[in-house]
Amino acid sequence: MRLALEEARAAAAEGEVPIGAVVVCDGEVVARAHNRRETDRDPSAHAEFAAMLEASRVLGRWRLTGCTVYVTLEPCLMCAGLMVNGRVDRCVYGASDPKGGALGTLYDVSHDPRLNHEFEVTPGVMADECAEVLRAFFRERRAARRAERTAT
16 A cells, blocks of 8 residues: 555646555556546546556456555546456555445445456555545645635
8 A cells, every 4th residue: 555655646746636556466566556637638547447457468468366456545436347347356445435435435346246246345554644645635736726816
């Protein structure tokens, strides 16, 4: 999760929402990524989505069996769906997402019996640190907007 937090901080430095992800397979980091939606102008450029795509390229397969995805914020429906379709073994996330979390908060895609794959979820790992990176980012954004409005 510390590597995912490094990725989240890299996202913040680029002006992106600070979410980072790492994919580990057989004990080795095979991919890491952070949000790039603004930079790439791509609605699918979520950290965990990008990390899973890179892991598939590195491993030379679409099935991510044997892999664990570490991500600083609970995945959304799109990313949780990719975890199902990519057959990940496990997802470990930091902060819960009350507005869009799809691994237990709003939905639980990881254990939906209607789907063709289930995977283990470990929530709340380094949750405070992960949440604080997000809070600080949005706090700074709000302060910058207030300063901008005051200046005009």
